[in-house]
Amino acid sequence: MKMPKIVWLLVIGMAVNVTGASLIWPLNTIYLHNELGKSLSLAGFVLMLNSGASVLGNLLGGTLFDKIGGYRSILIGIIISGLSLLGIIFLHGWPWYAIWLVILGFGSGIVFPSIYAMAGSAWPEGGRKTFNAIYLSQNIGVALGAALGGFIADLSFTYIFILNFLMYAVFFFIALFGYRSAKPVIPGSNVMRDVGNIKDKTKFNALLLVCAAYCMCWIGYVQWQSTISSYTQDLGIPLKAYSSLWAINGVLIIAGQPLIAPIIDRLQTRIKAQIAIGFVIFIISYIVTSFAQSFMMFAAGMVILTIGEMFVWPAVPTIANMLAPKGRTGVYQGIVNSTATLGRAIGPLLGGFLVDQYNMNIMFIAMIIFICIGFIFLYVFDRRINLYE
Secondary structure (H helix, E strand, O other): OOOOHHHHHHHHHHHHHHHHHHOOHHHHHHHHHHHOOOOHHHHHHHHHHHHHHHHHHHHHHHHHHHHHOHHHHHHHHHHHHHHHHHHHHHOOOOOHHHHHHHHHHHHHHHHHHHHHHHHHHHOHHHOHHHHHHHHHHHHHHHHHHHHHHHHHHHHOHHHHHHHHHHHHHHHHHHHHHHOOOOOOOOOOOOHHHHHHHOOOOHHHHHHHHHHHHHHHHHHHHHHHHOHHHHHHHHOOOOHHHHHHHHHHHHHHHHHOHHHHHHHHHHOOOOHHHHHHHHHHHHHHHHHHHHOOOOHHHHHHHHHHHHHHHHHHOOHHHHHHHHHOOOOOHHHHHHHHHHHHHHHHHHHHHHHHHHHHHOOHHHHHHHHHHHHHHHHHHHHHOOOOOOOOO
16 A cells, blocks of 8 residues: 655655654753753643643544644744744753743643544555554654754753744745645544544543553653653763664664564454554563663663554554544544643653652552553453454
């Protein structure tokens, strides 16, 4: 199956978008804690507000997609994000940095479900391949952005803010001229408003259960951007070395596709098993990282974590696309992105509290417990449905 041109443009746009975002998000905790002198708990609270705003943006973006289409929705999100990044360039002290991060979270939150929903609508026969292409483009952005971010931050964080804004400007023009040709979406209902009127809620409830498992994973995963990032600095690991961990993440996801492809092909009609494998690998990663005292051990933990996410991250939006009624694709993708963002909101605050009050080992134990809770949600989510009907 040949991927449609509009999906290619969405893939390119996502790569540019995430490259810009990846310049800054791995360094947010470091900037708040080490540069602005705030506690890990307060830094976690700021990131929680950023993610909370992103949850609202996800839900709004999904609803806007179903109402006015992806083209306008994406442009609205980019403009809001661009304005916040312009603000960060000129005012990045306390509390302005926190304020701009919240606005940025809201704007970027609008963009993501619209891109996923537009891709799913443009190439429905692509199935998992559609979302895997978007996922790969995100990780090209992660590899490029994270690799550049540490080196540029060593010079000045202001250069990071300027380059991030310029990447959003490029993304704006890709969207403005490239996404206009996307086929219009037939307006659908807002599932958040109409769900109470649905007689058979089994598929919607299944979505909520798998999203709950997804959220549990993100609570642990985001520790790499918050508590673990600060911990590496306390151990004397250079900022450039920490950023290179995310470059490893992005490169491995791209290079590792041929390695996991045979497993994914064998589990083509067992998407639940794909996610379960990823959960087990996540737990192994947290166990390994809990013993890390050197860069090489952190790198080993990151490699294992990355293999786990390759099984889980593309699978969840694929399930949402399979469950979504006609006209509600955008909102269902919005719910998926919102639960991931909810995990990113809870994670830094909870992790920061556990490390401030106890220690890193307690934090890792808590993250393993969350993955185990995720297993329960995953086990029961499809009991009353057949995903492959």
